[in-house]
Structures are given as C-alpha cells and as structure tokens.
Amino acid sequence: MASNNNIFKMSNAGGFKSLNRYYDMLAGNAVYVETSYESIATQTVTGAGVTSVSFTSIPQTYTHLQIRASIRSNNAAAYDVFYIYNLNNAGVSSQMANHYVYGTGASVGVNAYTAQFSAQMGFVPAANTLANNFGAGIVDILDYTNTNKNKTLRGLVGYDDNGNTTGSPFITFSSAYSAQLGTNAVTNLTFIINNSFAIGTKFALYGVK
Amino acid sequence: MPSTYTPIATYTFASDGTGGAQVNFTSIPSTYTDLILIAYTADTYVGNNPNQLWRVNSDAGNNYSHTRFYGDSTNFAGSAQQTGVSYSYLAKPAEGSNFANATLHFMNYANTATNKTMLNRQSGGYTLADMGDVSAWVHLWRSTAAINSINLFPQTNFKAGSTFTLYGVKSA
Numbered sequence: 447m448a449s450n451n452n453i454f455k456m457s458n459a460g461g462f463k464s465l466n467r468y469y470d471m472l473a474g475n476a477v478y479v480e481t482s483y484e485s486i487a488t489q490t491v492t493g494a495g496v497t498s499v500s501f502t503s504i505p506q507t508y509t510h511l512q513i514r515a516s517i518r519s520n521n522a523a524a525y526d527v528f529y530i531y532n533l534n535n536a537g538v539s540s541q542m543a544n545h546y547v548y549g550t551g552a553s554v555g556v557n558a559y560t561a562q563f564s565a566q567m568g569f570v571p572a573a574n575t576l577a578n579n580f581g582a583g584i585v586d587i588l589d590y591t592n593t594n595k596n597k598t599l600r601g602l603v604g605y606d607d608n609g610n611t612t613g614s615p616f617i618t619f620s621s622a623y624s625a626q627l628g629t630n631a632v633t634n635l636t637f638i639i640n641n642s643f644a645i646g647t648k649f650a651l652y653g654v655k
Numbered sequence: 656m657p658s659t660y661t662p663i664a665t666y667t668f669a670s671d672g673t674g675g676a677q678v679n680f681t682s683i684p685s686t687y688t689d690l691i692l693i694a695y696t697a698d699t700y701v702g703n704n705p706n707q708l709w710r711v712n713s714d715a716g717n718n719y720s721h722t723r724f725y726g727d728s729t730n731f732a733g734s735a736q737q738t739g740v741s742y743s744y745l746a747k748p749a750e751g752s753n754f755a756n757a758t759l760h761f762m763n764y765a766n767t768a769t770n771k772t773m774l775n776r777q778s779g780g781y782t783l784a785d786m787g788d789v790s791a792w793v794h795l796w797r798s799t800a801a802i803n804s805i806n807l808f809p810q811t812n813f814k815a816g817s818t819f820t821l822y823g824v825k826s827a
Contacts, residue, residue: 481660481661483658483824484656484658485659485825485826486656514688514689514760516763516769547724548724549723550733551734551735551737552733554724554732576770576797578768578769578770579769579770579772579795580762580763580770581793582762582772582793584774602776602791604791604793605772605795606722607720607795609735609738615793616793617723617733617774617791617792619724646766646769648763648826650688650827652826653656
C-alpha cells in the first residue's frame, strides 16, 4: 500500500498519465473569491422616441449603486443635457438640487441649480456632432439603502468630438441631491434628456456589496 | 446577480524600466462591456509633470482627441487636443518617487458600431515644489474597431513600484 506522500503514475493505456492525491476538495486549485461588484440590470434603446430610461424595484441588498452608460441624443444640436429625474417615482416635484464643474477645452465653468424637477449630471453628444459618437457617464449613489442619510449622487459624464462642433465637447463632474427622496432608500432611478435617446444608448446598473 | 469587475492582468515594475519599456495589455477578450485601467505610476524623467501616454490597438495614427479640466495650486482651467494627435494622456506624475494615479474607463470598448469614448480621473504626484493637479478627462478614439490591446508609454521610464491593473466589467 502506498503512503500518503506517494504520487502514482498509471499506464497510458488507461488514459491517465499521473495520479495526484489531495486532502481537500480544492484539489490544488486556488480558492475562488467572489467579487462584490454585481450587474443588476441593463437597458438598451432599440427604437425611436425613447425619452426616459428607468430602473425599478432595485434590490436593497447592496451598499452602493453605480450606473455606467453610453449615451447619444437625437436632439438637433451638438449636445443635449443628461438628467436624473423623479427618484423612486415619487412624483414630479421641484425638490432636486445639483451643481457641477465642466470643461469644454476652450473654457471651464461651474453651475448650480436648486428647486428643480431634475438634476443635470452632464452633457452628451447629439445629432449634429460627430457620427457614431456616444458620450460616457458613470453615476454613483453611495449608501443608497441607508435610511439615516440623505443621498448624494455623483456623476462623471463627458464626450469629445475632435473639435467637430463649436461649443462642444464637455467633460463634467457633478453631484445631485433630492429633498423629496430625503433619507428614503433608493428603489427606482430614471434618466432623461431634453430630446430622445439615440438607438444604441445603453444604461447598465451595478450593485456593490 | 452575476459578479463582475474581473481582474484581467496586472503589471508591476519591480525595478525602474529601461529603454522606455512600455506596458502592453494584449489579446484583451471582447466579452466584457467596459474596461477599467487603474494606474499608480511614477517616471524616471527629471523634471515636473512628465507625460505618460496611452494608445489602443497599437494605433499610431492621428485618431485621438481629448478634452479635460484641471485644478492645481493656482489654476482652474481646461484644455483640449484634437486633430493631429496620435496618443492620449494617462497620468502626470511629479518628479522622483511621487506617484500619480489614474482611473481610465474604456466604455463599450468592444462595440463595433461606435467610436470609443474614455473617461479618466487623474491625480498628479506631489513634491513640495510641485503640487501636481487633479483633473477629469474625456478621450475619444475615432475608430469603430473593438479595442483588443492597450499600450502605455512612459515619458522616460516607468519607475519601480509603478503598477497597472486592467479589469473587465460585464453588464447583465
């Protein structure tokens, strides 16, 4: 009988070339560590006339949310404004506030808004700028289920168009707050632009544990 | 829900690079939605704010542009580079062993119907004489090809301790 430290080599005729003995079910493999960043849902615009994209019944099992988006507008202009709107579908009210810093290459600036129906998170390319260009947006909502805190949304949104259009492009760093939401957990999110989203616009919602 | 944010590859310089050695992430699978490159990097360049650069797919054509804003100890300003640019900017470390960090998002990198837009947040390295800057960038690579490699370039050489990690994020 072989001892526990022996490695056995069986005949090729049996289809085996070696036999190793292990003492746990990992069998020499590394321990699998599951990541804490999970994909919740994705929405892609596939038709005309889509003016809003919503995520509803957001699971309350994560700590933070992140939305990653590729966005283009059908607005007959160089760009359109990208908003977060009507958190938790709680009804339209002028209780959102936001501020942002932005750069266009030619200039930089800041803006702040209070008592609004929606919060501007940045600017995205529209119909009159470079073809096949989609803006990128990353919006974070930290501690979204905590009912002891108001929620602050953070956005990094931008696009470049290689100087295609005067008054374009934009890179924007923004934050937003909803007084109507208050300390409630976030269960629904809606994104809008002034015109409609171009086909191919995509929003992906992720949860971070 | 499917877990994502998967490490694809990491490069760490155990000693200073030589000969302007690049970092190349190659054969990037097209199975993710976005790529995220996290860089913590310094340069052997003697002088302030060396420019460390990136390209994709080894494309050395004038297919890159960017817009940014930045703030340092005295300025809040913006800039852009457009036609005639064959690279874009990764990070601007300070001189010596003062590391900068950058988080560069390649959004929808495998989509063959769109040009590629990247978002980048950078924080420059610091010395007592050079406070570096913080900046936000949007980059454009004017190509509808899927990104299958990312190429990083030092100003002179990547300094020992420079680390670059590429992650893949896949949407449901």
